[in-house]
Amino acid sequence: MPSVLVVDDSTSVRQMVGFTLKQIGFEPTEAEDGAVALQVAGSQGFDLVITDLNMPNLDGIELIKALRQQEKHKYIPILMLTTESQDSKKQEGKAVGATGWIVKPFRPDQLQAVVQKVMG
Amino acid sequence: MSFDPLVQTFKDETLESLNDLEVSLMALESRPEDADLLNAAFRVMHTIKGSAAMFGFEQISDFTHEAETVFDRVRNHEIPVTPHLISLTLQAKDYIRAIVSGEGDAPDPAEIMQGYRALLGGEAASVAPETIDESSDEEGQAFLIRFRPEPNILATGTNLLPILRELADLGDLRTVLRSDALPTLADLQPDQVYVWWDFILTGQVSQADVEDVFMFVSDNAEVQYQPLEHVRSTDTHLLHELERLLISHGDADWVNVRDAVQSYAESHTHGQVIKDEAASQLKMLSEGARTSSIRVPTERINKLVDLVGELVIAHSRLVQLSSQSGNGDIRQLSEEMGRLVGDLRDESLDIRMVPIGTTFSRFQRLVRDLARDIGRDVIMETSGGDTELDATLIERLGDPLVHIIRNAVDHGIEPPDEREAAGKPRQGTIHLSASQSGPHVVITIQDDGHGLDLKRIREKAISKGLISPDAALSDKEAAQLIFAAGFSTADQVTNVSGRGVGMDVVRQSIHALRGTVEIDSELGRGTTIHLTLPLTLAIIEGLLVLVDDQEYVLPLYSVEECLEFQATERTTSGAKEHVRDVRGQMLPMVRLREWLKMPGDLPDIEQIVMTQVGSRRAGLIVDSVIGKHQTVIKPIGHIFEDMRAFSGATILGDGRVALILDVSWLITLAEEEHHRAIQSHTRELVVS
Numbered sequence: 001m002p003s004v005l006v007v008d009d010s011t012s013v014r015q016m017v018g019f020t021l022k023q024i025g026f027e028p029t030e031a032e033d034g035a036v037a038l039q040v041a042g043s044q045g046f047d048l049v050i051t052d053l054n055m056p057n058l059d060g061i062e063l064i065k066a067l068r069q070q071e072k073h074k075y076i077p078i079l080m081l082t083t084e085s086q087d088s089k090k091q092e093g094k095a096v097g098a099t100g101w102i103v104k105p106f107r108p109d110q111l112q113a114v115v116q117k118v119m120g
Numbered sequence: 121m122s123f124d125p126l127v128q129t130f131k132d133e134t135l136e137s138l139n140d141l142e143v144s145l146m147a148l149e150s151r152p153e154d155a156d157l158l159n160a161a162f163r164v165m166h167t168i169k170g171s172a173a174m175f176g177f178e179q180i181s182d183f184t185h186e187a188e189t190v191f192d193r194v195r196n197h198e199i200p201v202t203p204h205l206i207s208l209t210l211q212a213k214d215y216i217r218a219i220v221s222g223e224g225d226a227p228d229p230a231e232i233m234q235g236y237r238a239l240l241g242g243e244a245a246s247v248a249p250e251t252i253d254e255s256s257d258e259e260g261q262a263f264l265i266r267f268r269p270e271p272n273i274l275a276t277g278t279n280l281l282p283i284l285r286e287l288a289d290l291g292d293l294r295t296v297l298r299s300d301a302l303p304t305l306a307d308l309q310p311d312q313v314y315v316w317w318d319f320i321l322t323g324q325v326s327q328a329d330v331e332d333v334f335m336f337v338s339d340n341a342e343v344q345y346q347p348l349e350h351v352r353s354t355d356t357h358l359l360h361e362l363e364r365l366l367i368s369h370g371d372a373d374w375v376n377v378r379d380a381v382q383s384y385a386e387s388h389t390h391g392q393v394i395k396d397e398a399a400s401q402l403k404m405l406s407e408g409a410r411t412s413s414i415r416v417p418t419e420r421i422n423k424l425v426d427l428v429g430e431l432v433i434a435h436s437r438l439v440q441l442s443s444q445s446g447n448g449d450i451r452q453l454s455e456e457m458g459r460l461v462g463d464l465r466d467e468s469l470d471i472r473m474v475p476i477g478t479t480f481s482r483f484q485r486l487v488r489d490l491a492r493d494i495g496r497d498v499i500m501e502t503s504g505g506d507t508e509l510d511a512t513l514i515e516r517l518g519d520p521l522v523h524i525i526r527n528a529v530d531h532g533i534e535p536p537d538e539r540e541a542a543g544k545p546r547q548g549t550i551h552l553s554a555s556q557s558g559p560h561v562v563i564t565i566q567d568d569g570h571g572l573d574l575k576r577i578r579e580k581a582i583s584k585g586l587i588s589p590d591a592a593l594s595d596k597e598a599a600q601l602i603f604a605a606g607f608s609t610a611d612q613v614t615n616v617s618g619r620g621v622g623m624d625v626v627r628q629s630i631h632a633l634r635g636t637v638e639i640d641s642e643l644g645r646g647t648t649i650h651l652t653l654p655l656t657l658a659i660i661e662g663l664l665v666l667v668d669d670q671e672y673v674l675p676l677y678s679v680e681e682c683l684e685f686q687a688t689e690r691t692t693s694g695a696k697e698h699v700r701d702v703r704g705q706m707l708p709m710v711r712l713r714e715w716l717k718m719p720g721d722l723p724d725i726e727q728i729v730m731t732q733v734g735s736r737r738a739g740l741i742v743d744s745v746i747g748k749h750q751t752v753i754k755p756i757g758h759i760f761e762d763m764r765a766f767s768g769a770t771i772l773g774d775g776r777v778a779l780i781l782d783v784s785w786l787i788t789l790a791e792e793e794h795h796r797a798i799q800s801h802t803r804e805l806v807v808s
Contacts, residue, residue: 105181118336
C-alpha cells in the first residue's frame with residue numbers, strides 16, 4: 001500500500017484528504033505543520049506528499065525544499081494545496097521541485113484524479 | 121463515502137476558529153495596528169474559504185472570499201482597521217457560525233458582502249474563475265503534439281508514463297518516440313530524461329483536454345500543439361501516412377515538423393486533384409528531410425555526376441588494359457572496381473532523381489489562371505507525381521510541358537457553351553500523368569477537348585507547302601504535322617499561343633533530351649500527347665557492336681536479343697535484307713554496314729540485334745557484338761543536331777570515340793526500307 005504524508009494546519013482538511021486517499025488505497029499519515037512533517041519524513045519514507053502552503057512554523061515551500069534534499073524523497077510526487085489566488089505560489093512551488101497542485105476547494109473525486117495523474 | 125464524521129470535525133474546527141476570530145477582533149479594536157492579530161484574522165478567513173466548499177458549505181465559501189480579500193489588504197496596510205470593519209467582520213462571523221452550526225439567526229449576507237465591497241473601493245467582486253467547459257467538436261478533433269521534457273524533469277517528482285497513459289486515454293494516440301539524443305551507456309545518467317515524443321491524437325478532445333494532461337509539466341517541458349483541421353479519426357489511411365511522415369521526419373525543430381505534417385494533412389484532406397501530389401510531397405519530405413539531410417547546390421551534384429562519368433570511362437580503359445595484361449590479380453581488381461564504379465554510378469545518378477510531382481503542381485496554377493484569362497473552365501488532374509526523373513531533365517522539361525499544356529487549354533478545350541452543346545461537361549479536364557517504363561519515363565498530357573481536326577491539318581499543311589497534295593499520310597503522320605515549323609491552324613493569334621512557333625520547338629526540346637513525342641487524337645473526344653524520355657541524361661548501359669572497324673553503342677534497354685546470321689541464310693536476291701522471319705514474325709531489318717556505306721565484304725557470320733522501342737521492333741545487322749559497355753553519354757554538339765541517327769557519343773577504354781545509335785530512328789529507317797521494298801516489289805510484279 002502506498003503511503004502519503006498529508007500536511008495541513010486544518011484538522012478537517014487533513015482528515016478529509018486522508019480519508020479520500022484511503023478510498024483509493026493509500027495509507028495516510030498526518031502532520032499539522034512543516035516542521036512536524038519534516039520530522040516524520042525523516043524517520044519514514046513516503047510515496048506521496050500533499051501539503052498546504054500557509055502553515056505556521058515551516059510553510060509549504062520550505063517543506064518541499066527540504067524534502068527534495070532527502071534522498072528517499074527526491075523523486076516522489078509532491079502536491080501543493082493551493083487556493084485560487086495563489087498563482088505565484090504555484091510557480092514558487094514548482095521552482096523548488098513540487099510536482100503539481102490541487103486547488104482548494106476541491107471535490108474528493110478531483111483530489112483522487114490528480115493523485116492518480118501524478119502517481120500513474 | 122461517509123463524510124459525516126469529517127463534516128463534524130470541520131464544524132468543530134470552524135466554530136473554534138470563529139471564537140478565536142472574535143477574540144482577535146475584539147483585541148483589534150484597541151490595537152488596530154497589531155500585525156499578529158491581523159494575520160490571525162486573515163488566516164481564519166483564508167482557511168474557512170479554502171475548506172468550506174469541501175464540506176458542503178459552498179455558500180460561505182463565496183462569502184468568506186470577500187472577507188479574506190479585505191483582510192489581505194488590511195494586513196498589507198492598504199485598508200485601515202476601523203470600527204466599521206470590525207463590526208462588519210463580527211457580523212460575518214455570526215453569519216458563518218449560524219450556517220455552519222445550523223443554529224441561531226443568520227444576519228443578511230448580502231448586506232455584509234456589500235459592506236466589504238464598499239471597502240474594496242466598489243470593485244467588482246473577484247469571483248473564482250469558472251472552469252471553461254470547452255465542449256469538444258462533435259466529430260472529433262486531431263492534434264499533432266510534441267512533448268519534450270527537460271532532462272531534469274524527474275527532480276520534480278514527475279512520473280512520465282502516467283502522462284502518456286493519460287494522453288492515450290483521451291482518444292486514438294499514435295506515438296513516435298525520439299531517441300536520437302540517447303547517449304551511450306557509459307554517459308547515461310539514469311535520473312536524466314533523454315527521450316521525447318511526437319504524437320498524433322484523434323478523438324473527442326478539445327485543446328483544453330490536451331493541455332490538462334500536461335498542466336503540471338508545462339513549466340518543465342516543451343509542449344506544443346497543432347490542431348489538424350478536418351482530419352477525422354476515421355481517416356485511418358491518412359493517419360497512417362502522417363505517422364509514417366513523423367517517423368521519417370524526426371526534426372528537433374518543432375516548426376519544421378509541424379509545417380510538414382500540417383501541409384501534408386491539408387493537401388490530403390482538400391483532396392480532389394491532389395492525391396498524388398501529396399504522395400510525392402510526402403516522399404519528398406520524408407526523403408528530403410531525413411534527420412541528417414543537407415541541402416546541396418545542384419552545381420555540386422552535377423559536378424559529382426560528371427566526375428563519376430569520367431571514372432566510368434577511366435575504368436573501362438582499365439578493363440581493357442587488364443584483359444591485355446594477363447595478370448589475374450589485376451583483372452580481379454579491375455572487376456571489383458567495376459562493381460564499385462557501377463554502384464557509385466547508380467547512387468550518384470540517384471541523387472539527382474526528383475519526383476516529377478513538383479513540376480506537375482506548378483501547372484495547377486498555370487491552368488487555372490490561363491483558363492480564366494481566356495474564358496474556359498478547366499481543371500487539371502495529375503497522377504504518377506512520385507515518378508522520379510533526373511533533376512536536370514525535369515528542369516528542361518518545364519518549358520515544353522508548359523507549352524503543351526497551354527495548347528491544350530487554348531486550342532484543345534472548348535468554351536463551356538460549346539462543350540455543353542456537344543454533350544460534354546462544361547468543365548474540361550487535362551490529365552497529366554507520369555510513369556516509369558523500363559529506363560524511360562512516359563509522360564502523357566491528355567485533354568477531353570475537341571481533338572485534332574486532321575482534315576484541316578492536312579489542308580493547312582498543303583497550303584503551306586509542307587506536304588504535296590497527293591501525299592498519303594496516315595492519321596498518325598498527319599497528327600505529327602503540327603510539329604512542323606511554322607504550322608498553326610489557329611485563325612486568330614491568341615495571346616497565349618498560336619503563333620506557330622510552339623510545337624516544333626517543343627519537339628526539338630524533347631528530342632534534345634533524347635526523347636520522343638507522339639500524338640493521338642480523336643475529333644470531338646480529345647487529344648493525348650505522349651512524351652517518352654530517358655530516365656537520365658548521363659550514363660546508360662550500352663551494347664557495343666562492331667561494324668567494319670568501328671564500334672557503335674546501342675542502348676541496352678532497347679535490345680531484346682542477338683541472333684546469329686549465317687552467310688548461307690542470306691537471301692540471294694540482293695544484299696539488302698528487308699525483312700526476316702523471326703519466330704513467325706516478319707521484322708524489318710537494316711544492315712548498318714549498308715546504311716553507313718562501309719566498303720568491303722560482309723563477314724561470314726553477322727549478328728542481328730533485335731531492338732524494340734515501344735511496340736515497334738526491328739533487327740539491326742552488325743558485324744559482331746562486342747559486349748556490354750557502361751556508356752557515359754557525351755553530347756555530340758550542335759552541328760550534328762539534325763543527325764537523328766545518333767543520340768550522342770561515348771569514349772571507349774582505348775580513348776576512341778564510339779557513336780551512340782538512336783534505336784527509335786533506326787527502327788523507323790528499317791520500316792521505311794521495308795515499305796519501299798514492298799512498293800518496288802509490287803511495281804515489279806505489275807510490270808512483269
